[in-house]
Amino acid sequence: MSDPAKPPHLSDHGEHALPDDSHTTPVAKLLFGWTSKPWTGRVVFIVLAIVSVGLIFLEPLLEAASGEGHHFRHTYFDIDGITAFHAWWGFGSFALVVLAGWPLGRLMRREEDYYEDEEEPAGEEPHP
Amino acid sequence: MSGLIDTINPGLVLILAGLLAGLTPIQRVRQGLTLGAPVVALIMLLTATRDTDLATMSMLGFDMVLYRVDSLSFIFALAFLIAAFINAVYALHNDSQLEDSMALSYMGAAVAACFCRDFISLFVFWELTAITSVFLIFLSGTRAAYKAAMRYLALHVFSGVLLLFGAMQIYFDTGDMSVRHLELGDPGVLLVFIAFGIKAGFPFLHTWLADAYPKATVTGTVVLSAFTTKLAIYALARTFAGETSLVWIGAIMTVYPVFFAVVENDLRKVLSFSLNNQLGFMVCAIGVGTPLALNGAAAHAFCHIMYKSLLFMSMGAVLYRTGTTKATELGGLYRTMPWTTVFCLIGAASISAFPLFSGFVSKSLSMSALAGAGFLIPWLMLLFASAGVLEHSGIKIPYFAFFGHDSGKRPKEAPFNMLLAMGAAAFICVGVGLPAFLNGFGFDWLYSILPYAEDPKTVSYEPYTADHILTQMQLLMLAVFAFVVLQRIGAYPPEKRGIILDTDIVFRKLGYGLARWTGSVWNKAGPAIGSAFGGVSARAFSRLEAAFSPRGTLARGGFSNSMAIWTAVLLALALLVAFFIR
Numbered sequence: 001m002s003d004p005a006k007p008p009h010l011s012d013h014g015e016h017a018l019p020d021d022s023h024t025t026p027v028a029k030l031l032f033g034w035t036s037k038p039w040t041g042r043v044v045f046i047v048l049a050i051v052s053v054g055l056i057f058l059e060p061l062l063e064a065a066s067g068e069g070h071h072f073r074h075t076y077f078d079i080d081g082i083t084a085f086h087a088w089w090g091f092g093s094f095a096l097v098v099l100a101g102w103p104l105g106r107l108m109r110r111e112e113d114y115y116e117d118e119e120e121p122a123g124e125e126p127h128p
Numbered sequence: 129m130s131g132l133i134d135t136i137n138p139g140l141v142l143i144l145a146g147l148l149a150g151l152t153p154i155q156r157v158r159q160g161l162t163l164g165a166p167v168v169a170l171i172m173l174l175t176a177t178r179d180t181d182l183a184t185m186s187m188l189g190f191d192m193v194l195y196r197v198d199s200l201s202f203i204f205a206l207a208f209l210i211a212a213f214i215n216a217v218y219a220l221h222n223d224s225q226l227e228d229s230m231a232l233s234y235m236g237a238a239v240a241a242c243f244c245r246d247f248i249s250l251f252v253f254w255e256l257t258a259i260t261s262v263f264l265i266f267l268s269g270t271r272a273a274y275k276a277a278m279r280y281l282a283l284h285v286f287s288g289v290l291l292l293f294g295a296m297q298i299y300f301d302t303g304d305m306s307v308r309h310l311e312l313g314d315p316g317v318l319l320v321f322i323a324f325g326i327k328a329g330f331p332f333l334h335t336w337l338a339d340a341y342p343k344a345t346v347t348g349t350v351v352l353s354a355f356t357t358k359l360a361i362y363a364l365a366r367t368f369a370g371e372t373s374l375v376w377i378g379a380i381m382t383v384y385p386v387f388f389a390v391v392e393n394d395l396r397k398v399l400s401f402s403l404n405n406q407l408g409f410m411v412c413a414i415g416v417g418t419p420l421a422l423n424g425a426a427a428h429a430f431c432h433i434m435y436k437s438l439l440f441m442s443m444g445a446v447l448y449r450t451g452t453t454k455a456t457e458l459g460g461l462y463r464t465m466p467w468t469t470v471f472c473l474i475g476a477a478s479i480s481a482f483p484l485f486s487g488f489v490s491k492s493l494s495m496s497a498l499a500g501a502g503f504l505i506p507w508l509m510l511l512f513a514s515a516g517v518l519e520h521s522g523i524k525i526p527y528f529a530f531f532g533h534d535s536g537k538r539p540k541e542a543p544f545n546m547l548l549a550m551g552a553a554a555f556i557c558v559g560v561g562l563p564a565f566l567n568g569f570g571f572d573w574l575y576s577i578l579p580y581a582e583d584p585k586t587v588s589y590e591p592y593t594a595d596h597i598l599t600q601m602q603l604l605m606l607a608v609f610a611f612v613v614l615q616r617i618g619a620y621p622p623e624k625r626g627i628i629l630d631t632d633i634v635f636r637k638l639g640y641g642l643a644r645w646t647g648s649v650w651n652k653a654g655p656a657i658g659s660a661f662g663g664v665s666a667r668a669f670s671r672l673e674a675a676f677s678p679r680g681t682l683a684r685g686g687f688s689n690s691m692a693i694w695t696a697v698l699l700a701l702a703l704l705v706a707f708f709i710r
Contacts, residue, residue, distance in 0.1 A: 025464060025541075028462050045612050048605065051605055056606075076500065076502075077504050086603040090605075090606040094515045094606075094610035098610070100390065105621055127449060
């Protein structure tokens with residue numbers, strides 16, 4: 001079974017079954033139960049897309065509404081005067097950081113016992 | 129009596145409580161000490177007279193100011209003491225005499241250092257923070273922790289030594305030992321700058337942070353996260369405000385940990401990188417040096433202590449229950465740890481600077497100050513880093529621990545005292561971030577305790593403008609959208625087990641390797657050198673023996689038979705010379 005909302009490496013860890021919710025507390029079900037529904041990924045994507053587009057288009061609307069001679073945005077430089085500059089910068093930065101994780105992981109990741117006799121520890125006995 | 133109490137540095141109360149805790153085997157008594165000492169110290173701080181030397185001492189001709197409260201030391205000490213109390217609640221379940229003792233002494237040393245206004249007493253408490261805090265790492269008991277703790281100790285003691293050397297040099301140059309504003313240029317000042325830089329996690333001096341913090345105990349990491357680095361931020365704000373190089377150092381500090389954090393698997397280590405990144409924001413603001421920027425640095429430090437503790441506490445709870453904080457082994461924990469999840473999300477929203485949370489009202493001060501001073505490139509770097517913070521602390525931490533793929537782990541909810549501590553920190557994160565509906569409410573309270581609260585730009589500063597809310601939401605929501613898009617197309621790099629190399633490879637591999645190579649060379653060369661030396665000395669001895677022994681060259685012949693007479697004659701001559709020639 002593949003979860004259409006998640007790419008395979010995140011949803012398929014060999015368990016091939018819906019998570020066991022028999023231990024889930026009522027509070028957890030109420031607050032976060034929606035996050036493990038099959039439709040979650042798609043709905044979150046659509047909602048975020050709508051919100052993002054809304055935030056981008058809100059700026060010129062508010063600028064226009066602030067009237068002649070007034071500026072809604074308080075800018076410091078030329079570059080942040082670009083419409084929805086923060087939106088583009090946020091999206092671009094985030095994508096750059098995440099995509100940089102691919103080459104950086106290959107370049108800098110080593111076995112956990114790379115520094116002899118000091119394998120990165122869990123550090124604690126579990127108290128389940 | 130009250131006069132005497134007024135002269136006691138509140139940090140000493142914590143240190144004394146630490147000493148007592150070290151001698152007390154009864155857990156209940158220690159709990160009383162860890163909870164009571166911060167409260168007593170807090171009362172002392174709140175009732176202290178400002179801007180007066182409350183305790184001074186003269187030693188070896190140096191005038192020392194041991195206790196002086198002003199608006200800059202006040203906000204840092206206040207944050208430290210609140211954190212000390214919350215940490216005490218968080219560690220209530222913990223029955224470790226040594227850990228309680230060392231944590232209290234460590235927190236006390238950091239608080240005490242804030243009030244010291246001369247380099248000698250600052251040095252004493254500076255080193256005390258290093259020596260006490262290292263036990264919080266040792267105590268997790270693994271070999272990796274031991275080694276990391278030794279590296280941590282070496283670097284931090286070195287920082288103290290640099291501080292002392294620098295201070296002495298400054299004293300010889302100026303005859304003044306007071307902690308005051310300094311200008312980079314003299315070698316002494318440079319040494320002090322580097323000493324502060326080590327503790328503040330400057331680039332290339334930062335490796336101890338992500339190396340040691342994730343290896344400390346569950347409660348130890350929470351304690352560590354609040355004090356050492358923020359003490360360095362305080363010291364930088366006190367001495368190097370307006371030093372322009374700090375703008376660039378800070379900007380670099382915000383950017384590079386972002387890349388480490390994205391590939392790191394251990395979530396407590398991710399938080400350590402995130403801590404380094406946040407310090408960059410403060411260092412940058414100190415570099416700008418205007419009252420608004422310094423207010424930004426102080427506000428950021430205050431809020432940061434709260435939300436970073438909160439995030440470390442939530443990961444500590446996960447570690448306590450599951451025995452790991454590796455992203456590859458976690459996921460889906462919200463099912464049985466919903467309250468920890470809620471608190472972690474509040475910490476994540478605060479550090480990401482969502483409106484209504486503390487990061488929003490504190491970070492915006494320094495961002496505005498930086499942009500207002502015309503630093504375009506650093507400003508863009510900080511904006512980039514803000515999206516990076518959202519990636520690793522805002523999304524990665526809660527997502528991989530509590531949501532994401534189900535690990536199948538179903539641990540119990542965190543112990544009640546941990547939840548209480550997290551709840552208190554979360555309350556401050558939200559309370560400080562709220563709009564000022566009333567005077568002294570929400571962010572207005574925070575702004576009223578800032579070092580330059582009267583600064584006109586700060587007084588008129590309003591974080592909740594439509595412009596600011598919109599631009600911040602654009603930055604954050606589009607970044608979240610990027611996350612969802614990358615997840616859906618499978619471009620988000622999967623978490624993998626492994627460690628990430630950092631610049632400390634230079635001394636952990638090359639330096640250590642060099643030391644080992646030198647050792648093995650010595651093992652081989654040593655005996656050879658020893659035997660060669662032995663051979664030379666044996667030959668020299670046999671030559672000497674051949675010359676001077678009773679059977680030697682000098683003992684042969686007529687001369688030697690009358691040696692006793694000749695000796696007596698020589699002695700007599702010497703006596704005569706000494707007698708007649710004065």
